Amino acid sequence: MSLITELSKGAARAAKALAILSTTEKNKVLTTMAQGLRKEKSVILDANQLDLTHAKEAGLSSAMIDRLTLNDERIEAMAQGIETIIDLPDPVGLTRELGTRPNGIQIRKMRVPLGVVCMIYEARPNVTADAGALCFKSGNGVILRGGKEALQSSLAIASVLHRALESHQLPKELITVVPNPDRALMMELMQQKNYIDLIIPRGGEGLINFVTENSTVPVIQHFKGVCHLYVDKDADLSIALALLLNGKTQRTGVCNALEGLIVHQDIASQFLPMVASALEEKQVKINACRQSAHYFKHANVLEDNAFGEEYLSLEIAVRIVDDFARAISHIDQFGSHHTEVICTKNQETAELFQRCVDASVVMVNASSRFSDGGELGLGAEIGIATTKLHAYGPMGLESLTTEKYLVNGVGQVRQ
Numbered sequence: 001m002s003l004i005t006e007l008s009k010g011a012a013r014a015a016k017a018l019a020i021l022s023t024t025e026k027n028k029v030l031t032t033m034a035q036g037l038r039k040e041k042s043v044i045l046d047a048n049q050l051d052l053t054h055a056k057e058a059g060l061s062s063a064m065i066d067r068l069t070l071n072d073e074r075i076e077a078m079a080q081g082i083e084t085i086i087d088l089p090d091p092v093g094l095t096r097e098l099g100t101r102p103n104g105i106q107i108r109k110m111r112v113p114l115g116v117v118c119m120i121y122e123a124r125p126n127v128t129a130d131a132g133a134l135c136f137k138s139g140n141g142v143i144l145r146g147g148k149e150a151l152q153s154s155l156a157i158a159s160v161l162h163r164a165l166e167s168h169q170l171p172k173e174l175i176t177v178v179p180n181p182d183r184a185l186m187m188e189l190m191q192q193k194n195y196i197d198l199i200i201p202r203g204g205e206g207l208i209n210f211v212t213e214n215s216t217v218p219v220i221q222h223f224k225g226v227c228h229l230y231v232d233k234d235a236d237l238s239i240a241l242a243l244l245l246n247g248k249t250q251r252t253g254v255c256n257a258l259e260g261l262i263v264h265q266d267i268a269s270q271f272l273p274m275v276a277s278a279l280e281e282k283q284v285k286i287n288a289c290r291q292s293a294h295y296f297k298h299a300n301v302l303e304d305n306a307f308g309e310e311y312l313s314l315e316i317a318v319r320i321v322d323d324f325a326r327a328i329s330h331i332d333q334f335g336s337h338h339t340e341v342i343c344t345k346n347q348e349t350a351e352l353f354q355r356c357v358d359a360s361v362v363m364v365n366a367s368s369r370f371s372d373g374g375e376l377g378l379g380a381e382i383g384i385a386t387t388k389l390h391a392y393g394p395m396g397l398e399s400l401t402t403e404k405y406l407v408n409g410v411g412q413v414r415q
Contacts, residue, residue, distance in 0.1 A: 008195035015141030047156035063253030068123035081380035113139030115197035122203035125153035130380035225255030232344035308334035360393030
């Protein structure tokens with residue numbers, strides 16, 4: 001038996017152990033995990049430093065290095081994320097009534113785990129803790145295949161989670177880390193349809209496409225985050241500027257950062273000088289349509305078909321539109337179904353924007369940076385699905401379950 005088949009089979013076998021655990025028992029294990037992350041912080045940081053050294057030697061981008069970097073604050077955020085998951089209702093076993101048929105058969109549906117979830121990710125060591133905790137509480141085994149750039153960090157975090165599992169007499173295979181990042185092993189992993197029920201890739205567009213095209217296991221896709229802020233003619237411009245600065249400059253290398261600014265022509269002459277001054281101070285590179293370029297000192301002029309880039313840096317695309325319909329059209333053409341934001345004081349316009357825009361998260365007068373499982377009350381997230389089957393948007397506990405039918409009778413037979 002190959003290494004990958006052995007790991008996959010072990011995860012599937014271990015997942016059965018979760019079926020008999022109560023919510024209280026699962027939460028005790030999660031508490032131990034959170035405590036372990038804090039206790040072993042220095043060990044995790046030492047491992048992360050090895051990864052960072054290799055990443056810089058390999059010339060990885062600043063966005064990748066930002067995702068890879070751990071510090072006291074981010075480790076504490078991982079621990080707090082697990083504690084948030086503890087406080088969340090357990091979806092496993094919840095039932096809903098569908099009614100009684102004329103023949104007396106009673107129909108219900110019950111939430112059940114998916115089985116084994118495989119995460120394939122790049123420079124995101126926090127995924128190890130987030131996915132491990134979310135899958136554990138939702139009753140799933142998880143296989144984690146991180147990129148080579150995050151391997152030491154992921155192994156150090158996984159070691160903490162393994163000790164927590166074993167201290168509660170549970171198999172460490174519930175959270176399995178593939179110890180070798182070789183791409184040939186990843187190819188084999190994506191063929192384990194007998195043991196793996198779902199694959200969730202997190203990383204660049206190239207990784208997502210590679211997994212989608214080669215996997216025989218169902219894949220939930222998390223494509224690039226080309227997020228826009230549309231500043232409507234009825235916007236409060238001070239709020240709009242705050243949303244822009246927070247969405248673009250608070251943290252640039254993440255998928256919920258703003259990559260596009262769309263401005264209604266009626267307020268462009270008032271708003272864009274404010275934007276130009278604020279973004280110049282933040283040293284943001286501007287890529288602008290011909291109509292808006294003159295508001296900026298050193299704008300790169302974009303052709304109409306050149307929008308839609310995920311910059312993941314201090315860089316943004318700016319476009320003036322004639323009206324609301326043109327704003328929606330621009331988002332339809334260049335958005336990535338991730339997160340879209342409108343700034344407006346007009347309630348009717350806001351509601352229309354939320355109905356019309358096809359994105360997993362559609363916000364009114366709030367920063368795109370809130371498009372995150374933790375910020376939306378899910379605890380940690382396992383990913384943000386930008387396709388609609390079987391989840392859309394940040395995926396928490398409920399998204400890691402499905403429903404099965406429960407049918408109760410008293411001897412009915414079909415005529």
